[in-house]
Amino acid sequence: MKKILFFLYFSIFTSNILSASDSDFYRSTGKIYGVYGVVLILVLGLIFYLISIDKKLKKIERNLDNE
Amino acid sequence: MKNDFEKIWALISVDLKTEYRNRYDSYGLYLFVMVVSYILYKGTESMDAFSYNSIFWVLILVLSTNFALRAFTKTKEEESYFLYHLVSSYHIIFAKLLYNWIVIFIGGVIFLLSSIIFHSSLESFMTFPIVLFIILLLVSSLCLSSTFSLPSALVLTSNNKGTLLGILSFPISIPITLVCINLGGELISKQTWNMSGLLLLLSVVLIMSTVSLFLFKYNWQS
Amino acid sequence: MNIKNNWWKYLGVLCFIYAITAGLLIPLKPGIAEISEHSLYSGSSVDLSVRGYNTSFAEENYSGYIRLSGSQQIKASGFNVLDNQNAILHFELPHSFEGQEKVSEATLVINSPLHGYAIYPNLRILKPETDIPNNAQWENILEVTEADWKFAFPYRNIIVETIRNTFYHVAIWMAMFVLLTIALVYSILYLRKGNPVHDHVASSFTYISLVFGVIGVATGSVWARFSWGAFWTNDVKLNMVAISMMIYLAYGILRASIDDNDKKAKTAAIYNIFAYAAMIPLIMIIPRLTASLHPGNGGNPAFGTDDMDNTLRMVFYPAIIGLGLIGGWIAQIGIRIKKIDEKLINRALND
Known part of the structure; x- marks a missing residue:
């Protein structure tokens, strides 16, 4: 059920951009790469922080095993 | 209220008296200020007033960290235990703040006077409004003492005090110093205030x- | 996971996915990308060649206007369409305009009944040395009929597509402020009650907002590269924000350098309140006093009606909620880890 909902959600937006004429404009000024960069940094930043939390958790797990 | 002022005044006067008793300590800092101004005189043939202005404020920043750290490390443990029962924490932080203000201001004035003496041949040093500059020094030293007092009390519990005080308070004091450099430069170039x-x-x-007044209470208890 | 207790996590993730997909995929409204001349002489007749962005000149009935800063305009007498993006507009400019100044600010407006209007500001109309009288007259602006509402972001010159960064860069700052305020509240609670759990909450929220702040600076630097031309500018807000990030980095160092747990918690709570108070003049007051490249500085309120419009808000607010909730989720994981850690240490001490 969830998968179908996600598929529907994505298809609505992608069809919107593809049918709303030339997606040429999207990249025509080259500025959209600035947005891609920003989103990439956002996601990578969150992932790096999650990795550091994971490391902390691993340390505690090791302590638990040693007991 | 009157009692409060008396207590604060008593604390400041005690601080000033101990300062006077170990005056060679603070003489060292004041001598350092004069030496810097002499080095600037001998080392640079012709320095314009604007770069001198920035060096002046950076030196004030260095001075205020040193004085702020000294203000709390001077008090011994038994003494602070004694004070804890006599006066409230508000009085202590207020007294320290005012005391820091006075010593930083004196350091600034000494630097100003010695640089005026050394550089009296330079014209730009003769034309700038010295009274306004001293008022600016008064305000900015109060500003620096109020930002440094609480962090210097915080670092007492940690292992390496000097480094940590730098880390804790420099981010806050950088913009203050920048604003001071701007204001001083404006005084030199336009001879007016930027309100x-x-x-x-x-x-x-x-x-x-x-x-600082509200938070020092919690630090003082420990 | 239990939906009843964890609904806010689902909500956060949904809002985040919505903000990323909608923010990246919704197209921009039509706009004017380029015009051939920026300075026009009054009294002359000019041919302005206009290059549109996302326009469809050939398919619709466009009309063009030049608008003065007052309430007067003149309609283009000719609109020669070359293709969907290129057209040549012919204007017969009147020989005078109101006021004593030699120069008047003007705006080029193109309007279509279907897609609405697009504007190009920064046009100047100059008075020539000698007046050339002609018959053209400025006309008063009539009410423009609003076009059908369409889900599209507004077109702005220079930033163009990067307007989408509002949903990521600006939203992460807003989320950071919310998280920092939560951390502040728990720091105050810790000082008043002395419950170690409050310290865990405060420190976890401060760390995640520090991460958000670093992301905010990095994303802002990328955006600056694409709209102002450099990764780092001398802008006040940028530098003040960098300094306030240093304040919170100092928070991490302070926590690491004190060994005793009780003392660490207390000192960190005091410093957290102090840092929040120090951040207010840095971010709120100083940038407002000096000129800045950021919108909403130099005396203006942030996000005036010119900066945000309803379609932007429809993605911007969910983005703030999504990032804030995800930040809260990550902070909650940190809190749980610290609780377990403390329990383990206590058990080891008791054994």
Whole structure:
């Protein structure tokens, strides 16, 4: 059920951009790469922080095993 | 209220008296200021007033960290235990703040006077409004003492005090120093005030000193 | 996971996915990308060649206007369409305009009944040395009929597509402020009650907002590269924000350098309140006093009606909620880890 909902959600937006004429404009000024960069940094930043939390958790797990 | 003032005054006077007793300690810092001004005189043939202005404020920043750290490390453990029962924490932080203000201001004035003596041949040093500059020094040293007092009390519990004080308080004091450099430069070039900059410094004083007053209580208990 | 207790996590993730997909995929409204001349002489007749962005000149009935800063305009007498993006507009400019100044600010407006209007500001109309009388007259602006509402972001010159960064860069700052305020509240609670759990909450929220702040600076630097031309500018807000990030980095160092747990918690709570108070003049007051490249500085309120419009808000607010909730989720994981850690240490001490 969830998968179908996600598929529907994505298809609505992608069809919107593809049918709303030339997606040429999207990249025509080259500025959209600035947005891609920003989103990439956002996601990578969150992932790096999650990795550091994971490391902390691993340390505690090791302590638990040693007991 | 009157009692409060008396207590604060007593604390400041005690601090000033111990300062006077170990005066060679603070003489060292004041001598350092004079040496810097002499080095600037001998080392640079012709320095314009603007770069001198920036060096002046950076030196004030260095001075204020040193004085702020000294203000709390001087008090011995038994003495502080004694004080804890006599006066409230508000009095202590207020007294320290005012004491820091006085010693930083004196350091600034010494640097100003010695640089005027050494550089009296330079014209730009003769024309700038010295009274306004001293008022600016008064406000900015109050600003710096209010930002440094609480962090210097915080670092007492940690292992390496000097480094940590730098880390804790420099981010806050960088913009203050920048504003001071701007205001001083404006005084030299236009000979007038920038009221909004001065108000900014005063608002920083207000925020920092109220926060310090309320938070010092919790630090003092331990 | 239990939906009843964890609904806010689902909500956060949904809002985040919505903000990323909608923010990246919704197209921009039509706009004017380029015009051939920026300074026009009053009294002359000019041919302006206009290059549109996302326009469809050939398919619709466009009309063009030049609008003065007052309430007067003149309609283009000719609109020669070359293709969907290129057209040549012919204007017969009147020989005078109101006021004593030699120069008047003007705006080029193109309007279509279907897609609405697009504007190009920064046009100047100059008075020539000698007046050339002609018959053209400025006309008063009539009410423009609003076009059908369409889900599209507004077109702005220079930033163009990067307007989408509002949902990521600006939203992460807003989320950071919310998280920092939560951390502040728990720091105050810790000082008043002395419950170690409050310290865990405060420190976890401060760390995640520090991460958000670093992301905010990095994303802002990328955006600056694409709209102002450099990764780092001398802008006040940028530098003040960098300094306030240093304040919170100092928080991490302070926590690491004190060994005793009780003392650490207390000192960190005091410093957290102090840092929040120090951040207010840095971010709120100083940038407002000096000129800045950021919108909403130099005396203006942030996000005036010119900066945000309803379609932007429809993605911007969910983005703030999504990032804030995800930040809260990550902070909650940190809190749980610290609780377990403390329990383990206590058990080891008791054994």
